[in-house]
Each structure stands twice: as C-alpha cells, then as structure tokens.
Amino acid sequence: MKPCLESTANRRVVKILRWFCVLLLVVLGGFAGAAALDLNSIAWAEEPLTAGTVPEPAELSATEPLSGEFSLERAARALDTAALHWQETRKCAACHTVPPYLMARPYLATVSPEPLEVRRFVETIVEQRLEAEPALPKDGVTAVIIQTATALAFHDRAHSGKLHAATRQQLDRMWTLQRPDGGWEWPFRDTPPVKSDEHYGAVLVALATGAAPENYADTPQARAGLAGIRKFLAAHPPHSLHQKAMLLWGSSLIPDLLSANDKSQALQDLAAAQRPDGGWSLASLTENPGDPDRQTGDGRQARSAEGHGREFLVYVGRDKTYKSSLESDGYATGLSLYVLRQTGVPRDDGRIRRGVTWLKTHQRSSGRWFTPSQGWHSQHYISNCGTAYAILALHACGEIPDPTQAKD
Numbered sequence: 001m002k003p004c005l006e007s008t009a010n011r012r013v014v015k016i017l018r019w020f021c022v023l024l025l026v027v028l029g030g031f032a033g034a035a036a037l038d039l040n041s042i043a044w045a046e047e048p049l050t051a052g053t054v055p056e057p058a059e060l061s062a063t064e065p066l067s068g069e070f071s072l073e074r075a076a077r078a079l080d081t082a083a084l085h086w087q088e089t090r091k092c093a094a095c096h097t098v099p100p101y102l103m104a105r106p107y108l109a110t111v112s113p114e115p116l117e118v119r120r121f122v123e124t125i126v127e128q129r130l131e132a133e134p135a136l137p138k139d140g141v142t143a144v145i146i147q148t149a150t151a152l153a154f155h156d157r158a159h160s161g162k163l164h165a166a167t168r169q170q171l172d173r174m175w176t177l178q179r180p181d182g183g184w185e186w187p188f189r190d191t192p193p194v195k196s197d198e199h200y201g202a203v204l205v206a207l208a209t210g211a212a213p214e215n216y217a218d219t220p221q222a223r224a225g226l227a228g229i230r231k232f233l234a235a236h237p238p239h240s241l242h243q244k245a246m247l248l249w250g251s252s253l254i255p256d257l258l259s260a261n262d263k264s265q266a267l268q269d270l271a272a273a274q275r276p277d278g279g280w281s282l283a284s285l286t287e288n289p290g291d292p293d294r295q296t297g298d299g300r301q302a303r304s305a306e307g308h309g310r311e312f313l314v315y316v317g318r319d320k321t322y323k324s325s326l327e328s329d330g331y332a333t334g335l336s337l338y339v340l341r342q343t344g345v346p347r348d349d350g351r352i353r354r355g356v357t358w359l360k361t362h363q364r365s366s367g368r369w370f371t372p373s374q375g376w377h378s379q380h381y382i383s384n385c386g387t388a389y390a391i392l393a394l395h396a397c398g399e400i401p402d403p404t405q406a407k408d
Helices: 005-029 031-036 072-090 098-108 117-127 138-159 165-176 198-211 220-235 241-251 260-272 282-286 297-303 330-342 350-361 382-396
Strands: 312-316 321-325
Touching (some): 072 117, 072 382, 098 117, 117 165, 138 165, 198 220, 198 241, 241 330, 260 330, 282 321, 297 312, 330 350, 350 382
Antiparallel strands (some): 312 321
C-alpha cells in the first residue's frame, strides 16, 4: 500500500524539524564539535521503516566503503530496507532476501524493533497459496514452499517459541511434494549456492523441520519425511564445501544426517577454509571439482590456469564455467561461523574470534556485508542473505544481546 500525500507531507515536516534540531545542536556545541558529530548515530533521526515508506536500497557493490564503526543499528536498518523494498516492489519471497531476513531479524529486536510486515507478507503467501508469484515453474514453486516454511519455522523459534498455524501448514505441505527418492524438485539456474542443486533443498527441509517449535520433527509426517531425506542424502553425498556446511548445520538439529566420521571431516574442512584475514570466501564453499556431473574440459582448463587456488576458484555450472574471487565475504564468513558454533566450537576458540573480528571490521557503510554473486548473476543479491547470516553468526558468538532476556 502506498502512503497518502498527507502522511508523506507530515513525514517531511518531521524530518525537517529533526534536522533543524540537529543543526541547532551543532551551533550550540560549537563548530569544533560539528566535525565529531555522527548524524547517523542519532537514533531519533531515523523513522521506523514500513513497506510504504521504505527507500530504494543503495546499489550492492564491492566498492561500497567500509563502515568506520561497527553498528548493529545500521545492520538492522539495512536488513529492513532490503526486505521491505523487495516485498513492496517484487511481491516475491526471494530466496536471497526475505527468508534469511526472517531467520535473522528477531535477534536484533533489542537494537531495533522488527517491522512485522515481512512476516505477514510470507504468511499471506502461505495462506493464499501465492507461491507461483505469479507464474513460476514447478521447481520454483517447490523452492518457495520450502524456503517460506524454513523462514517461518526459524522465525517462530526465535520470536515466540511457538509453532504458528501458517508455519505448520507450510511444513506439512512440504512433505506432499517429496519424491519417492526422498528429494524435491529444485531450480538449477547456475546461481550457487542456492539455485544450483537438489542437495540444498533437501537439507533446507531438514533445517526447517528441526528448527520448528513444539517438537514438530516428532510428528508422523515429519518422521517419515526425514527418513526419506536420509535416504536421499546417502545416495547423494556432498561434493562441495557449501554442501558439507549445510549438512553440518542440519545435523545440529536433526540426528543422523552425517556419520561421526563425516561430521568430523566436514568440520576440519570448513575450519581449514578460513582465510588469513579471518574470513571465509564463498568461492571456496561453492567450487565443485568433486561433482561427477560437472566434469568438463572447460572446468579442468580453468582450474589449471595461473592464479587458481590463490586468486580465484572455479564453479562449473550446467551452462558455463565461472571464476570467482577468493576474497572473504559476508555470506561465507557468517555461515561458516554460525555453523561452527552450532556444532559446538566454543565462542572463545581462536578461529571464532578471528571470524568475529572480520565481520566487525568489514561491515559496509550501509550496514550490509558484501558478497559477490556466483555464477551468472551480477546484482550481488546474495549480499542480503550474507548480511542475515552475519547477524546469525554474531548472535551465536555472543556479540548481540539476547532478545529473550529483559534489559537491565
């Protein structure tokens, strides 16, 4: 819904009055204090965002300056802006923006109140069965069902601790789409890590089931479906570090997704991928030289080129071969830290502390963490997911006040 002209005019008046007060403070404080005044730090100068007032987000770019100071407030604002604007302009529960937003945003409640319009938007998709948005292919509809179920389950877990009726409805609907082999139809779009393989969809279902409150995983339909997932995963072992990381995450909520030996090896591999600066690179998570379905001459040639393993890594897709920078990014660092914490690596472990330092020193001026697109995408929307994962990681590492605890 678009704001009316009267409310828009009122907001402009309020903004003018606020900035007049800011300028008055500068004058009264002297020009020496003006240089040190951080206008962005004045919380009351920012209005709560809604779908009707959200501005267009700044372009996602590798050249966006780093923030001079780590700020959870700016992170909350960046997440709200991306999700609300996507919801308002695209009417889409995009895999890279809305679902991870709902998974992470409750953990910033002590910093900034969560606008619940995004939650209501996803509930409406579920209740009115709008997953086709409006004309997605079958694999796309399946992906929306799974991802909205996952988002709602994690949001319920963090926000209320109770299983909402819409969440249960979408979780139950997932199982009706499960194939006899235990997997699901999933979009192949050469856009790793999300739209590249069916392994991701199957593990996402396990995550949704394990995260859902009120012991949903013990319901008959969930038990039967999880047995199918275990069968599917046994027949489709992980071929990339991202798949291993997702399995580690899933195994923290659902038992027996990984054997003890496979879990230990996956943990070692994930920890070993940490870069000298303390971060992780999405390129190292998505490179897929072990995938038997992606063995191509172009891929072998790209991996034999000068700089491979030092400056870039290679993802072989269905259509093309892609090179990606090895620089650390928000998605890989956030996901890796979060997964390590979920699997029991303590907060004070040196690897965890170095990763936290990377996140705190690599936030961009907008409040986001940048991640370059992999595959054929070039808009870097995966940065929205990376920002959400950074928040999940920071909370898991004890860097964000727990919203379940009352303020002193």
